[in-house]
Structure formats: structure tokens, C-alpha cells
Amino acid sequence: MSPLSQFFLRQRAELQRGPATLWLNPPGDLPWREFDHSGSFLAFSQDHVSASALRDTGAAVDFGVLPQAASPWQRLVITLPREKQRLDMLLRWAATALGEDGECLLAGEIRAGAKSAAKRLQQHFVHSRKIDNARHCVLYSAHSPRGDQEFCWQQQLQYWPLDLLTPPLQVASLPGVFAQGALDAGSQLLLETLAQQSFIERPRVLDLGCGSGVLGCWFLRHRPAAEMVMTDSSALALAATRATLKAARQHAQVLASDGLRDVQGRFDLIISNPPFHVGHQEQKQLSQRLFAPLRDFLKPGGRCIMVANRHLNYHRWLEQLSGHVHVLAQTSRFQVFCLSA
Numbered sequence: 001m002s003p004l005s006q007f008f009l010r011q012r013a014e015l016q017r018g019p020a021t022l023w024l025n026p027p028g029d030l031p032w033r034e035f036d037h038s039g040s041f042l043a044f045s046q047d048h049v050s051a052s053a054l055r056d057t058g059a060a061v062d063f064g065v066l067p068q069a070a071s072p073w074q075r076l077v078i079t080l081p082r083e084k085q086r087l088d089m090l091l092r093w094a095a096t097a098l099g100e101d102g103e104c105l106l107a108g109e110i111r112a113g114a115k116s117a118a119k120r121l122q123q124h125f126v127h128s129r130k131i132d133n134a135r136h137c138v139l140y141s142a143h144s145p146r147g148d149q150e151f152c153w154q155q156q157l158q159y160w161p162l163d164l165l166t167p168p169l170q171v172a173s174l175p176g177v178f179a180q181g182a183l184d185a186g187s188q189l190l191l192e193t194l195a196q197q198s199f200i201e202r203p204r205v206l207d208l209g210c211g212s213g214v215l216g217c218w219f220l221r222h223r224p225a226a227e228m229v230m231t232d233s234s235a236l237a238l239a240a241t242r243a244t245l246k247a248a249r250q251h252a253q254v255l256a257s258d259g260l261r262d263v264q265g266r267f268d269l270i271i272s273n274p275p276f277h278v279g280h281q282e283q284k285q286l287s288q289r290l291f292a293p294l295r296d297f298l299k300p301g302g303r304c305i306m307v308a309n310r311h312l313n314y315h316r317w318l319e320q321l322s323g324h325v326h327v328l329a330q331t332s333r334f335q336v337f338c339l340s341a
């Protein structure tokens with residue numbers, strides 16, 4: 001069990017008492033039945049992987065950007081996200097979604113930024129205090145929300161121009177979505193490499209871990225007839241991708257998926273700048289898990305072109321995966337690999 005779920009268990013007495021509670025972004029391994037006396041465990045997750053893990057154990061969990069407006073909540077339990085802007089967004093929403101007497105509990109690992117979280121709580125609530133601190137985790141309680149206007153996440157959408165294209169592609173971003181305001185250096189090397197490749201007129205393409213949608217939308221500019229599928233595990237990323245597509249007047253299937261798990265069919269091309277940080281742990285294992293079934297998703301002659309941080313030393317592992325691996329480009333920091341079916 002993760003340290004955070006162990007910490008939540010430690011708070012069981014506190015969390016079992018009191019009014020109906022909405023859990024926001026609970027860890028996927030939360031032993032939720034321990035907190036649920038009346039069959040009323042309610043949860044909402046911005047992460048498809050955690051939501052699916054909890055659903056697999058029978059919990060009712062909604063997935064999306066933020067819960068729909070409902071009558072004010074009496075208590076919210078929020079897991080501290082790693083990204084400060086995403087925390088701000090969650091707390092702004094919480095301050096408007098809680099009733100006047102409601103309580104906002106914020107829990108997370110100290111290394112996820114718990115110290116600055118205390119300051120951020122004060123910006124959105126009149127009263128806040130630390131309740132407990134153990135197992136490298138901390139729990140805060142806050143009352144008396146300062147928010148008085150309805151909070152609309154669509155107003156958080158921001159756009160930045162991808163100048164690699166003329167006219168520039170307007171790329172949408174939401175708090176916590178990868179590469180805010182500018183193209184990631186690894187993604188740039190991947191796009192520059194893709195620009196030198198040839199593709200059939202109507203390829204079926206998967207943008208795996210699409211983030212803001214920058215890779216898939218760039219590709220659609222080059223091959224407008226492509227059948228594009230864009231997947232990510234983050235609801236915020238999927239919303240940003242939809243906004244990027246809309247701004248570009250492009251069309252794609254946008255899908256919540258844990259890696260290739262929820263993807264159907266085979267592809268001529270899979271493009272990816274895969275995730276290698278989860279929380280604060282560098283996780284080559286995550287990418288290894290995501291790409292393990294890769295060959296089952298490539299058509300004969302199909303290719304996967306992906307960028308990876310050079311120090312992760314992906315080459316040998318990718319060779320085990322495909323047998324046909326070429327390095328198409330490299331810098332001191334990144335390598336672009338091509339895996340063929």
C-alpha cells in the first residue's frame with residue numbers, strides 16, 4: 001500500500017466521522033471500504049489509472065476535469081497534487097463548491113510540496129491548520145472558503161503558439177498539463193525528426209500520452225487525412241487536447257487510457273514522448289509497462305517513433321521489445337527511437 005493510503009488509514013477515525021465526503025483524486029490503492037460505513041464512498045479523479053484501479057475494487061469513481069456543480073459539499077478530501085498550479089485550481093474549485101460550514105481536508109506526501117500547500121490553503125480559506133504529520137505525509141484542515149463566485153475550469157485554458165508550423169498551431173494548456181506555455185525540448189526533437197520521415201497519405205496514428213495534443217495536432221497538419229487517436233491518463237490533458245484540436249479545426253478520437261490498455265486496433269504509426277516521472281519517482285518501469293504490448297498495436301510495416309531521455313538508456317530494453325530499433329536522432333539529452341513491427 002502506498003505511504004499516502006497508509007496515512008489515510010491512520011486518519012480513519014477522523015475521516016469516518018462527520019458529513020458525507022467527496023474524495024478528490026484518492027490514491028488508486030486507497031482501502032476505501034475502511035472509510036465507508038453507509039455505502040456512501042464518493043470519489044472523483046482526474047487520473048484514469050487511479051479511477052480504474054478503485055473501480056476494479058467496486059468503488060464508484062467519476063473521472064473528469066472537475067466534478068459537476070452540485071449542492072454545496074460538506075466535506076472534501078483532496079490529495080495534494082505535485083503541480084502547484086493544479087493545486088490552485090483544485091482549491092479555487094473547492095472554495096466555491098464547499099458549503100459555508102464545510103471543511104476541506106488536504107493530504108499529501110511532504111515531498112509533493114506540502115509546505116507551500118499550507119500557504120495556498122490560506123489564500124482560499126480563512127482558517128486552516130495542520131491536523132497530523134506522519135509517514136512523510138501531512139494532513140491539513142481548512143474552513144470558511146473565501147470563494148464566492150462560481151469557478152469554471154474552461155477559463156483556465158491558455159494557448160501558446162507552436163512556431164514550428166506556419167501559421168503557428170495554437171496549443172491549449174490547463175494547470176498541471178505537461179509543457180506549459182512552450183514545447184518540451186524532447187518533443188521538439190521528436191517533431192523535427194518526424195518532419196524528415198515519409199508517411200503514407202492516410203495512416204492510422206496513435207499519439208500515446210498526448211498531453212496538450214501537440215504531437216498529434218502537428219501530425220494532422222502534415223497528414224490531414226490521417227486517422228488520429230490521442231490518449232492520455234489525465235483528464236486535464238485530454239481536455240487540453242480537445243481544446244487544441246478545436247482551435248486547429250482538426251478531428252481525432254480522444255481517449256482516456258492507461259498506456260495501450262484501453263486502445264483498440266493496430267496503427268501505422270505510434271508517436272510518443274512517454275512519461276518518465278510519476279510523482280517524484282523517476283519511473284523507467286512505467287514506460288516499460290506502457291510499451292510492453294507495443295507489437296500487438298502495430299500493423300505489418302508499422303512504426304513507433306518515440307523520444308526518451310538519454311540517461312534512461314532505453315536502447316537495450318527497446319531492442320527486447322521490437323528487435324528492430326534505430327536511433328533516428330540524438331542530442332546530449334535525448335534520443336529519438338524508431339521501432340518497427
Ligand SMILES: C[S@@+](CC[C@H](N)C(=O)[O-])C[C@H]1O[C@@H](n2cnc3c(N)ncnc32)[C@H](O)[C@@H]1O
Nearest residue numbers: 178187209210211232233234258259273274275
Ligand atoms: C512527457 S508527457 C508528453 C506530453 C505530450 N505528448 C508532449 O509531447 O508535450 C507524457 C504524458 O503521458 C501521460 N501519462 C502518464 N501516465 C500515463 C499512462 N499510464 N497512460 C497514458 N498516459 C500517461 C501524462 O499525463 C503526460 O501527458
